[in-house]
Amino acid sequence: MKISKIPGLGRFGIYIDDLDFTNLSDDEWAEVGQRHLESLVTIIRNVKITPAEYEILIGKWGSPHNTHFYSLQRKYKKPEFFGELLSKTEIDGIVVDPEDKKFAQNVLNITAYDATNNPNTSVVKVTGMKKPDGSPLGMFAEGELLWHSNESGNLVFAPGVSLLGETGTVGSATGFITTADWYEEQSESFRSELDEMIVQHQFTPGKINPGLREEQDLLMYKNMCPEPSELPLVIKSPLGIKGLHYSINTINGIKGMSALESKSVFDQINKTLFVDKYIYDHWYQQDNDLCLFDNSITLHRRLGGITNRMCYRIQYQYSKLVSNWNPYLKEPFISQYNKTIEEFNRYI
Numbered sequence: 001m002k003i004s005k006i007p008g009l010g011r012f013g014i015y016i017d018d019l020d021f022t023n024l025s026d027d028e029w030a031e032v033g034q035r036h037l038e039s040l041v042t043i044i045r046n047v048k049i050t051p052a053e054y055e056i057l058i059g060k061w062g063s064p065h066n067t068h069f070y071s072l073q074r075k076y077k078k079p080e081f082f083g084e085l086l087s088k089t090e091i092d093g094i095v096v097d098p099e100d101k102k103f104a105q106n107v108l109n110i111t112a113y114d115a116t117n118n119p120n121t122s123v124v125k126v127t128g129m130k131k132p133d134g135s136p137l138g139m140f141a142e143g144e145l146l147w148h149s150n151e152s153g154n155l156v157f158a159p160g161v162s163l164l165g166e167t168g169t170v171g172s173a174t175g176f177i178t179t180a181d182w183y184e185e186q187s188e189s190f191r192s193e194l195d196e197m198i199v200q201h202q203f204t205p206g207k208i209n210p211g212l213r214e215e216q217d218l219l220m221y222k223n224m225c226p227e228p229s230e231l232p233l234v235i236k237s238p239l240g241i242k243g244l245h246y247s248i249n250t251i252n253g254i255k256g257m258s259a260l261e262s263k264s265v266f267d268q269i270n271k272t273l274f275v276d277k278y279i280y281d282h283w284y285q286q287d288n289d290l291c292l293f294d295n296s297i298t299l300h301r302r303l304g305g306i307t308n309r310m311c312y313r314i315q316y317q318y319s320k321l322v323s324n325w326n327p328y329l330k331e332p333f334i335s336q337y338n339k340t341i342e343e344f345n346r347y348i
Contacts, residue, residue, distance in 0.1 A: 001028075006041065008280035010181035013041040021049050026060060033061045033321045037239040040294040041176045043282055047164065047290045051115040051312045054164050054290070055123050062317035063345070064122030065158035067151050068222040072100060073347045082108060103222055110138045112312055126163065126313050128306035139313070140209060140220075145302040147177065147274070148208050149295050150315055152247030153201030153225025155333070156340045158315035159238050159325070161300070163291045165284060165311050172304035175281040179243035179297045182273045183234070194244070195329070197233040197265070198255040201225045201247075208249035225250045235296060235327040238318045243297030244269070245327070296327055319345075 001020075006013030014035065036042040049057070058064075076084065076091045082104035084091050112123040125138030136142075151157035163174060183191065203225040224247070233254075235245045246269070254262040281303060282291065293300055295315070318325065326341075328334045 001032075003035070006039075006043065006280050008276060008278070009041060009176060009178050010278060012039050012178045012180065013176070013280060014039040014043075016042060016044045017046070019044055019047070021047065021053070029057060029060055030321065033318070036292050037237070037294075037318065037321060040178050040180070040237065040241070040298050041280070042292040044290040044292070046286060047288045049164075049290075051112055051121075051123050051164065051166075052117065054162075054312060055116055055118070055121060055314065058122075058162055058314045058316050061321050062160070062319040065160075065315050065317045066122075066223075067154045067156055067158070067344075068103075068226060070156075070344050070347050071226070072104070074343075075100075078347060109135070115312065122314050122316070123312050124314075126311040128168075128309050138310070140302070142306075143209055144304070146208050146249060147175075147247075147299045147301045148224070148249045149245070149247040149299050150223060151295070152245070152250045153203065153227070153229045153231070155229070155231065155336060156344055157295065158317070159294065159296050159327070160316045160318055161293055161295045162314050162316070163293075163311050164313075165287045165289045165291075167287050167310045168306070168308035169284040169287045169289070169311065171284075172302065172306055172309055173281040173283040174291050175279060175301040175303060176293055177274065177279045177299045178294070179246060179273065179278075179299070180237075180241050182278055183243045183297075191234075195234045198230050199233045199245075199251050200228065200230050200253040200255060201250040202228045202252040203250055204252075228252075230255055232328060232330065232333055234329065236329065237294050237296045237298075237327075238322045238325045241297065242329075244273075245297060246273075247299065 002017040004015045006015055076094060079085050079091060085096055085101050085104040089096055110124050111121060112125045113119050113121050116123055126140055127138035128141050129137045131137055150161055203221045208220060231245060233244055233246065234242060236242050251266065253259060254265060326334055326337050328337055
């Protein structure tokens, strides 16, 4: 296994080459996980694994994580693989919401069970490919994706995301920006201000992917921010690295500030954060790269052509690498997170 530094991500980001997955032990994979937690972004190049093997490997770091699945499971008493949502009009006395039924069907359409042979797989397809009728085969089927983090408006969000290239990735890029270096380079007084800021989140159609199809917009809306919310701007990664939880596709204001005052703060951040010093765009040189990235204080984006591109994605926790992680630094968010994640983990 050869480890080298990724350019453009400050002190973070590593490449891993020549990793022998055929003879990889659990201890070696756990070591990769620890190095990844330290680096926030890890790209393992030229990976020879199947989608099913990919799912098993990620599962050794922690459970799959989807906050909207959890909300549906609570609402409808945990329907088995959305089957009840699709087949019934009422579950345990609760009338099935047509939007929930539509969301469940969209999820089934993008789930990669055809590649994993597991109908309950946590692997989803991210692709520009289409079915014969022109409908998308996977998530985010058209255009570039602007800077974002997944589940950004949710109190309990997935701390990790991974993307495995399958075909057609050359000519496209997955970009990353880590916020920790930027945060540490600010003055002590400005960091103190940032530490106290509570950011208001709200989903706005088209803000992350202009021209998105209706069914894709629904998936994005449910994944990112299904309801307006308020969360601290500064949090910590699973290894305790402080930075900004700053998904610019959902931030909508700062609590206690006017729209103009909020915009002034956001403009100040954007002007100095979104610069080459903190950004790395990984332009694929081959199809089978595995990108692993923090989803707490790191943003990602997609660039380039995706017409024939097929990738597989898993959102997940790091619960087998880190114990009792809580991203928040202050109350009431610490207590709210602890209560919600405990219930969440009973459902997954």
